[in-house]
Amino acid sequence: MAWTDHLTRTTALACLGLLAAPAAQALDVKTGIAVIQDPQTTIETLNYVYVGKALTPNLSFGQAVYSAATGDGGGAFFWGYEAAYERALSDRLSVVGTAFLGGGGGASVVYGDGLMTRLGAGLSYALTDAFRAELGVSHLAVKDSDVGGTVISAGIAYSFGAPTPDAPARPVLRAVTPRATVISADDSTTRSGSAQPTLALAGAEVTFFGEGSGREVFVAADGAAKGGEGYMQLSAGLRQRWSLGPVDLFADAALGFGGGGDVDTGGGLLVMAGLGGAVSIDDRHAIELALGQTIAPDGAFSGTYASARITRTFGDGPDTNRHPQAWQFQSGFTYQIPNDTFRKAGSGRTASPILQESSVDMMLTDALYVTGNAQTVVSGDAGGYAIGLVGLGYQMALSPAWSIAVEGHIGAAGGGSVNANGGLIGSARIELDYALSDAVSLSLGVGQIRTLSGTGMAPTFVNLGVKIPFQTR
Template identity: 30%
Template sequence: MTQKISFWGLGVWCLLGIAGAQAQTRPSDGARALPVSTRLGFETITLPGDEAMGLLGGSYLMEFAPGWLGGPAVYGGATGHRGGFFVGGAELAYRLPLASRVRLEVGLFAGGGGGGGAPVGGGLMLRPHLDLLWRLSGPADGPGVWAGLSASSVRFPNGEIRSNQAGLVMAVDGDFIYTLPSAVGKSSSIWGRGGMGFDRISISGAVGEPRGDGRQQRIGLAGFRLDHWLHPNVYWGMEAAGAAGGGAGGYAEILANLGFEQPIKGTPLAVGARTALGLGGGGAVPTDGGLLAKAGISISLHLSRDFFVSLEGGTVNAPQGAFRARYAQASIGWDLDHPSNAPAALGRLSPRSWIEGMEWNLALEHVDGAARKTGPDKSMQSVGLVLRRSLTELLYLTGQAHSAFNGDAGAYSVGLVGAGVQSPVFAGRWSVGAELLAGAAGGGGVDTEGGAVVQPMLRLNLDLGPQSRAHLGVGRIRALKGGLDSPVFELAWGLAFGVPAR
């Protein structure tokens, strides 16, 4: 059975990101509010043999022209018997208002993925859809909450899945607050959250010890998490992780979190607890339909104002399957924003408000001669989402997710995190850079064994305009234990933003 790992939890950062996290700004700041729509939907698709699989999907769409929206999207198996099925890609949609409280949306999703043994072929998935939505709350001319019905068709052109179905959809409209990249490094009087509204990111490694079934092996996981503070002690967020060791190469999980954290007065320590619910599977881990629940307690140590480390322990369970495990996790985190520093009213400037750089990229990759578990080496192509956040003018952090859509590797995905350096711009528009990435990969019959991979990359960058960027990358992806050791060629297009930080 073909299994996979998916780090399209990066897409899910966008999926349930705080779309309504709006910032009040002064016009002199040059701040802009880009309308966005965060969408969540559910439908049941039919696989060959009349097998039913519940498909949960989400997207984060930006309005780049009147009525036109686009952005990343991710779909995952939630019911049935295909736990570990994930597909990530991009969505394009057109919105047509029909009345003050009714609108029609037509869209097309295209992406790559698979898993859970589903007959996806090379992995390319197309999903045209038509949605009818009613406004549940919010002003007629502003952000609001919408719900309605969806009619869609799911197709894997080089696989065996062809399904037409109806479903449910919910959308939350909001604003993505940003400035032009030329403002990066400057002070600002923007006092609200910018960008997607998340406040911190954590990169983690975990060990899971299955219980009750001696046939299950210990699982090593690599992943990351994004949090948004709802209250000085309460947060919610998203996390994604995949197998990077042990006997479950191809396992992945994507979860939504709700947590509590209490600083210990007079110390740099904090204690906390959280629960999480989402999707997981692959790597022969018995999650059945794919639902996954997690609960844990933690202790954190702040090394500086913005950086911290934490230890966490708890349990994870698959309500529909036999998977039960204890886990221990270590994380290092970075505070992107400090909402407690925000002024109480507009007009009071935060003394630590400035603009940092962020870039979103849609990437196409060619992996040359990827080693397979059986049969000869074969090249494959993937589609990916690449996010970058600047630390300094020349140094940045990056998170990436790629899933195969061609090359007989439909269930293959890779998730990477790392750091990069970039030269100053020369000849008006050009720059060069280098990245060192590490993460987890697997599925599609690609020989990654335990799942851990490293990927160094060199990049040539071209500024196409105030926000538009093009990137050409060359590098190599190597599995630490498996046979994958192949050149990587990447072509990417991205949008750059300036986002406020405190």
């Protein structure tokens, strides 16, 4: 799953959801802990993050990611769509119903399709105009596994809306940053007991301006390109910058969840802290270097990291002139048609996988764009199979309603008995889009994805989804 979630999962959750919502519409961001009452696997507790856009005053819809938090299941991730319905009982107290549908796996606990569902109900109490505390009970199930049962959850929610005297302002985007990281293990051992090799990670982060000069909030996702095929991590943190003219110094700290690839993160919790510097290239781009430490408090993994980042900024502050940026969000489902060497030898699995897919396109011109793509299995006897891609695309109008786009990607895949032969993959696709309105288009795509090292997976695929353009400043 190297490169998994590069400008995806976390970006789709924490960036696209926050940015795509029109300023006049509310947006909910939730995070918390879901405790499995009678765990039958090494996963005892899941952390969740949800970003939902208000469709009506009572109903919101968005995407959520669940990751193993306690126990010994670090590396299990489930990602998909979630809806939340809220009805007020009093000025501060509300009843909430939630429904989740997605997929994933990991931690060697999901062997079938990977489909996850969660239905729940609970109470929400308004602490302030923006913050709410939530407590709920739900039933969680992952198909063809023992993960799930009755779940008790507790969390916090924050509502963003149009900036008015009675409502909080939406977060202001500062930068989008692809990054490469190397983690040198500090005498760590893997889950299988061997010495932990050095990890090479590829990923991205999205930053928002925080309260106070030089402060920012960031969310990030990284996946292993070498040293731990299948390892990935999601994190969020705070950063303080000090400007010294063309050079910035900074310090940051983050919490996250990660695992997979035989990396022993225990239950999955990660703690990270670092120092670094940035040099401006022009008014929109900078190169950043950082050094720091990563520790899994509940596992054997710890290491010193070095990170290099290329930052694309959109303004010097939340109240300054902003660089406009056009984006496009795509989400849907992909059906893969396996080739003869799609599965690992001896797996005995022959089904065709269906994956949930989401993409983020950052427009460089009216036609050329950078794209990040993530896919997680929901059916097809490949629980844990996931794909992460980054690439370039070019779109052309055929008529006022019809357009065509071509894309090329590089990234990685892994899990679910799929023969990714080391993980490094390439992909190409062509998409035909029909505009239902200025706000949404239907998209039909075909293409092929294949391992770039020897023989292995090389499925053709068909994708059906929707595309939503939007702009930020």
